[in-house]
Amino acid sequence: MNKMELKFSATLENEALARIAISSFIAPLNPSLEDISEIKTMVSEAVSNAIIHGYGFDMSRDVILRCELEKRTLTIIVIDYGKGIENLEEAKRPHYSSRPDLERAGMGLTIMETLADDFEIRSVYGMGSKVIIKKNIALKGEYVS
């Protein structure tokens, strides 16, 4: 099993860093462009949730991105020690957003859940949140749109 961990300040500028890191991490598998794109989208959603909702843009806090690769199965774990989610059912509802002012469509969890082969979110209110995404990386030419 190959693994890596990245810790960075909770600022949206670091979303690009998280995407580049995970793209490089999976590059040896020679994944399709579509798989890379989908993985980048999921990572961005998880990381932006941590920054915006977990930490409320408090840049002094850290987001952790942990990745594990077992054969062609990628596990992505995004952790924040922010405020946590009070009502997970409500948060998971499509188009729900606790910050409609930010114009983010309230679709982050739905997008992650749909793109992932397996998706789990654990949160303790007042303690933080952890998103666990599993994605099987197809061999080139096997992309299902």
Place this chain on the structure above:
Amino acid sequence: MESKIRITPFEDGLVIKIFGELDSSKTMLYKERIHKEMRSNGPRFLLFDLKDCSFLDSAGIGMILGRFNEVEKLKGGCGFINLSPYVKKVIRISGLFSVMKEYDSLMDFRKDMGVKL
């Protein structure tokens, strides 16, 4: 990753072409750019060309949906052209296709929206 926006006016609308990664570090800026064009020309029809958009997430979806909500109030509409399978998948998941369609061309979009030539 490089990203930019190119806005080209047509009769009563704008073609908005997004290049590169449309992430949350770009959406506020692009929203302002589109608003600036909307103030000066008052377009009612927005066509998003995503041919060269290499990354999309809910921040970008929200930015597009926000503009749709604005032109809808003006009895206008929005559409897409040039969607890759990946971009199309993210849009489909987000539910945006319930209010915006994909078109083959600007002409196709204008015809469907009933834009006067």
